[in-house]
Amino acid sequence: MSHEYYRxxxxxxxxxxxxxxxxxxxxxxxxxxxxxxxxxxxxxxxxEFTNEKVSIGMIGFGIFMIVLGFRKYEA
Structure with a gap:
């Protein structure tokens, strides 16, 4: 695979x-x-600290991780 096509x-x-x-x-x-x-x-x-608030935080963290995964890697 070429270096132009990163995963x-x-x-x-x-x-x-x-x-x-x-x-x-x-x-x-x-x-x-x-x-x-x-x-x-x-x-x-x-x-109060509820399960729904933890779920909202998990959604935010999940979006952050996906954005972090889509960053472009430079060689």
Whole structure:
């Protein structure tokens, strides 16, 4: 393979980022099904440390890892 074609996005950063996004999505969808959108919204904006806030943080971290994986590597 030529040095012009690097394996963009095919590294462990994007894999971990995708894993975090999928896990956070599963948790949020499960909570939406169990509690409904009104309660989940209340859980997100209240002052307590809840599972939904951890999921929002996981989504942010997953996006950060995917962006980190798509950066261009210079030789």
């Amino acid at each position: 963009r996005g095919r590294n462990w950063y994007t894999a971990i980022g995708a894993l975090f996004l999928i896990m956070a999505g599963i948790v949020l969808v499960r909570q939406l099904i169990l509690w409904g959108p009104d309660f989940v919204e209340d859980f997100i904006v209240n002052s």
